[in-house]
Amino acid sequence: MEVSPLVWGMTIAAIVGLLLFDFVFHVRKAHAPTLREAAIWSSIYVGLALLFGVCVLVFGGSQAGSEYFAGYVTEKALSVDNLFVFLIIMTSFRVPREDQQKVLLFGIVFSLIARTGFIFLGAALINTFAWVFYLFGLILLLTAGNMLKAEGEESHSGDNFIIRLARKVFHTTDDYDGDKLFTMHEGKRAMTPMLLVMVAIGGTDILFALDSIPAIFGLTENVYIVFTATAFSLLGLRQLFFLIDGLLDRLIYLSYGLAGILGFIGVKLVLHALHENNVPFINNGEPVPVIEISTGFSLTVILGVLAVTVLASLLSPAGKAQNAIANARRHATSYLDSEYTADPVERERIFGLLLTERDQIVALGPKYRQKVRDEPTLMALLQRARDSHDNAAARGEAAPTGEPKILPPQ
Numbered sequence: 001m002e003v004s005p006l007v008w009g010m011t012i013a014a015i016v017g018l019l020l021f022d023f024v025f026h027v028r029k030a031h032a033p034t035l036r037e038a039a040i041w042s043s044i045y046v047g048l049a050l051l052f053g054v055c056v057l058v059f060g061g062s063q064a065g066s067e068y069f070a071g072y073v074t075e076k077a078l079s080v081d082n083l084f085v086f087l088i089i090m091t092s093f094r095v096p097r098e099d100q101q102k103v104l105l106f107g108i109v110f111s112l113i114a115r116t117g118f119i120f121l122g123a124a125l126i127n128t129f130a131w132v133f134y135l136f137g138l139i140l141l142l143t144a145g146n147m148l149k150a151e152g153e154e155s156h157s158g159d160n161f162i163i164r165l166a167r168k169v170f171h172t173t174d175d176y177d178g179d180k181l182f183t184m185h186e187g188k189r190a191m192t193p194m195l196l197v198m199v200a201i202g203g204t205d206i207l208f209a210l211d212s213i214p215a216i217f218g219l220t221e222n223v224y225i226v227f228t229a230t231a232f233s234l235l236g237l238r239q240l241f242f243l244i245d246g247l248l249d250r251l252i253y254l255s256y257g258l259a260g261i262l263g264f265i266g267v268k269l270v271l272h273a274l275h276e277n278n279v280p281f282i283n284n285g286e287p288v289p290v291i292e293i294s295t296g297f298s299l300t301v302i303l304g305v306l307a308v309t310v311l312a313s314l315l316s317p318a319g320k321a322q323n324a325i326a327n328a329r330r331h332a333t334s335y336l337d338s339e340y341t342a343d344p345v346e347r348e349r350i351f352g353l354l355l356t357e358r359d360q361i362v363a364l365g366p367k368y369r370q371k372v373r374d375e376p377t378l379m380a381l382l383q384r385a386r387d388s389h390d391n392a393a394a395r396g397e398a399a400p401t402g403e404p405k406i407l408p409p410q
Contacts (some may be wrong), residue, residue, distance in 0.1 A: 001056075001061065001063075001064040001224070001225070002062040003224040004051070004410070006222065007224075010229075011224075011228060011294040013379070015231050015235070018048075018235055019108075019109060019112075019235070020068040022105060022238065023105060025030070025138060025217070026041075026101065026238075027101045027102050027238075028033070029393055030098040030099050030101070030102070030178070030179055031098055031101075032097040032098050032100075032242075032341065032346050033101065033242050033295075034406060035242075035243065036239075037239075037242075038239045038241075038242040038243040039243055041236065041239040042235070042236055042240050042243050044280065045235050045236025045239065046203050046236060048071055048232070048235070048236075048364055049232035049233070049236075051066050052228065052232060053069050054066075055067060056068045056225070056228075057306060059332045061072075064222065064225060064227055064298050066146065066295045066299055067219055067220035067222060068128055068220075068225050068229050069299060070076075070215045070219045070220070070298050070299040070302060071219050071220055071225060071226065071229030071230070071294055072229040072232055072233055072374065073214075073302055073303060073306070074212075074215055074216060074219065074261060075212055075216060075230050075233035077209070077257075077258060077261065077302075077306055078211065078215065078233075078258060079233050079234060079237050080199075080240070080248075080251075081254060081255065081258055082204075082205075082208050082233045083240070083241050083244070083245070083248060083250045084251075086104065086204075086241065087090045087245060087248055088105060088203055089200050090103060090197060091330060091333075092342065093105075093193050093197040093200070094198065094337055094339060095136055095176075095193075095194075095197055096176060096339060096340055096341055097334070097340055097341045097346060098341060098343070098346075099176070099178075099179045099228050100241075100242075101238055101242075102131060102194075103201060104197060104237070104238040104241055105262050106201065106202070107198075107201040107202070107205060107235050108200050108234050108235075108238060109200075110201070110205050110398045111204045111205040111208065111209070111234055112230075112231060112234050114202075114205055115209045115212065115213060115230050116168050116208050116227065116230075118210070118213040119223060119226050119227055119230065120223070122136075122214070122217055122226075122388070123217075123221075123223045123226075125391070126217065130273070130276050130277070130279075131273065131278075131279050131366055132258070133269050133270070133272055133273035133276070133278070134269075134270060134273045134410075135395050136214035136217055136218060136266075136269050137214075137218070137266045137267070137268075137269035137270035137273060138270075138311055139210070139211070139214045139261060139266075140211070140214050140215055140218065140262045140263065140265055140266030140269065141262075141266040141267075141270075143211045143259075143266075144258075144259040144260070144262040144263035144266060145260050145263075146257070147255045147258055147259035147262070148255075148256065148259050162228065163324065167196075169224070169278040169370070170190075170191050171185065171188050171189070171191065172190055172192075172193075172196065173185045173190045173191070173192055174192070174193065174337055175192075175193075175339065176192055176193055176194060177192050179194055180192055180194065181194055181195040182195070182196075184246055193220050202400075207286040208315075212230070213226075213230075214269070215261075215262055215265050216229060216230060217269075217339075218265035218268050218269040218270075218272075219265065220295070220299055221312060222341055223227070232361075233344060245284045247323065248323075249311045250310075250314065250319045250320060250322065250323030251309075251310065251314075251319070252313050252316060252319040252322055253312050253316070253319075254309055254310065254313060256309060256310030257306055257308070257310070260305050260309075261301075261302055261306070264301055264302075264305075264312075265299070266291075267299070268292075268298060271290050271291065271292055271293060272292060273291055274287070274288040274290045275287055275288065275292055283288045288290065310328070313317065317368075319362060320360065321361065321364050321368040321371065323360065324357045324360040324361050324364070324368075325357075325368075325371070327353065327357050328354055328357040328358065328361070328378075328382065329378055329381065330352075331350050331353050331354045331357065331385075331402050332354055332382050332384070332385040333349045333381065335347060335351055335383075335385055335388065336352065336385055336386045336388055339379070339408045347392075350383070351389050354382075356386060358382075
């Protein structure tokens with residue numbers, strides 16, 4: 001599939017235009033998007049990505065179309081996994097709800113810039129050294145193995161080396177000043193946590209690119225398809241976060257599915273490398289007669305693995321419990337944090353979610369209710385949120401619930 005410079009220019013202009021539209025009309029004015037707003041715009045961006053894929057299919061042929069859709073689905077799935085890390089980072093930095101859109105949009109723009117650089121670097125390496133496919137395959141196989149290891153939230157928190165160094169070297173504040181990156185503190189210009197959280201997310205984006213770019217090059221070597229599939233998978237990620245942030249912890253098997261997909265693509269890359277082999281110490285530098293996995297079969301495997309892991313996660317009682325408990329902890333913390341949001345409507349929404357999660361835990365039965373009670377810190381946090389809401393209701397700042405406990409007796 002040959003792409004003219006004019007088409008490249010139009011594509012880049014369209015992507016930049018969508019990002020500018022996102023900033024001017026949605027992000028510039030700080031606000032917490034509603035579920036309806038997030039759902040509508042997520043659908044629009046997914047629709048644009050699918051429409052573009054149809055254009056690739058029509059003008060580039062079935063092979064190019066299959067490669068685009070396989071790359072888009074893979075990158076989108078990896079992006080959803082990245083959202084979980086973004087959530088952990090923003091929670092550790094206590095980013096106000098109204099300003100989370102700006103942080104996410106920065107992450108998306110930085111990610112697109114970083115991945116574009118990696119795409120052209122990867123293409124140059126592939127065109128120069130055929131053995132790069134072995135390297136990409138090894139990276140994906142190692143990544144797949146690492147994804148099977150249990151990782152705590154601490155490994156992705158905002159308290160990493162770069163942030164600790166920034167806090168020591170530069171004058172920083174612990175409090176936000178709206179969405180400003182710098183503010184005056186104790187008579188001196190200081191960094192706000194808004195800038196630090198952007199640095200933390202930018203750093204993680206570079207690590208994500210090291211996984212995602214080899215993965216998509218395992219599905220296609222066409223740089224235009226690699227770039228557009230990556231870009232469209234990132235566009236709309238901000239809206240998707242607000243649409244599914246309450247479900248992220250429920251996708252307990254997603255990491256296993258992604259590990260399987262990356263492992264599969266890693267094997268595909270190694271087989272392709274063997275088929276194109278010119279490394280002297282492998283088969284005397286001659287190609288090895290091995291089977292190659294088609295793009296159509298790859299797309300089928302990717303969609304099948306994702307469907308199985310997502311459905312298994314959504315239907316799992318353990319997933320429901322983990323999601324409800326994690327969200328209850330997060331929403332109780334947010335409700336008690338005066339900096340998180342000053343909007344009374346948003347505060348009532350958060351407390352309403354907390355009660356809904358309480359009901360979900362109760363409905364799952366004694367086993368999971370006891371799991372919450374076995375965490376005294378969580379129980380104390382939930383009760384503090386309840387007491388805070390009762391005090392607000394007594395002052396006429398919140399609606400009374402008339403319910404005495406956050407969890408009923410055993």
